[in-house]
Amino acid sequence: WLIFGGVTLVAFIIVLAINAFSHGHHPPSDLNRVVPAMVDQTAPFDQPGLVKKGENKYDLNMPSFAFGYAPAEQVIPLGAEVTFRTTSKDVIHGFAIPGTNVNMMVVPGHVNTATTTFTKAGEYMVICNEYCGAGHHMMMAKLVVK
Ligand code: CUA
Numbered sequence: 001w002l003i004f005g006g007v008t009l010v011a012f013i014i015v016l017a018i019n020a021f022s023h024g025h026h027p028p029s030d031l032n033r034v035v036p037a038m039v040d041q042t043a044p045f046d047q048p049g050l051v052k053k054g055e056n057k058y059d060l061n062m063p064s065f066a067f068g069y070a071p072a073e074q075v076i077p078l079g080a081e082v083t084f085r086t087t088s089k090d091v092i093h094g095f096a097i098p099g100t101n102v103n104m105m106v107v108p109g110h111v112n113t114a115t116t117t118f119t120k121a122g123e124y125m126v127i128c129n130e131y132c133g134a135g136h137h138m139m140m141a142k143l144v145v146k
Contacts, residue, residue, distance in 0.1 A: 036108040039063050039089045050074060050082075057081045062126070064106045065089040067135030069126055073142045076118055080145075083115040093139065094129035105130060118145045 039045045044061040048070040051059045056079055062069050064086050076082060086095050086106050093106040100116045118124075128139035 033109050034087045034111060036087075036089050039065075039087055044085065045087060050076065053083075057083075059083050059085060061085050062095075062141070063087055063089055064093040064095060064128070066091060066093075066133050067128070067139040069095075069139075069141035071141070073144065075144045075146065078121050078145055079117070079119060081115060081117045083113055085111060085113045087111045091132050092130050093132050094127070096127050096129045097124050097143070098127070099124060103129070118143075121145050 034042050034045070040063075044051065044059070045063045048061050048063055051061065053059055056077065058076070058080050060074065060076070060082050062071070062074075062084060065088065069086075084095065084097075084102055084104075086104065087110060088106045088108040091108065095104040095106050095112070095114075096102060097116070100118075102114045102116050104112045104114050106112060122145055124143040124145065126141040126143065128136060130136075132139065
């Protein structure tokens with residue numbers, strides 16, 4: 001039974017290694033990789049903010065960095081369907097908007113997106129829920145839906 005356990009363990013490790021290294025496991029990303037140091041020069045993150053995409057549909061391009069998001073405050077029309085798009089300029093961050101379905105991990109080099117519809121007016125916070133350094137607790141942005 002010890003041999004059976006050992007062989008099974010080795011088989012699992014081989015499957016894991018094949019998946020990780022040859023198939024390439026990556027977080028979801030709808031754009032090509034972005035070099036963290038080049039985020040400010042890479043579209044669409046060179047112009048952070050809201051972009052109209054259709055009838056009450058928007059993209060909100062919002063790069064994450066230690067310790068904040070750009071823009072720090074954003075007005076969003078009530079009822080808008082917003083696709084948040086973010087990437088990190090430095091380390092791993094979180095991107096969560098309490099009260100909505102938006103809760104992403106922001107991994108340097110990758111672009112992550114989440115879509116939500118704001119049906120209630122008010123102020124929402126974007127907060128970082130991954131410990132990212134000394135200023136982690138201050139990392140936030142404000143969304144004003146009206
Ligand atoms: Cu960014 Cu914690």
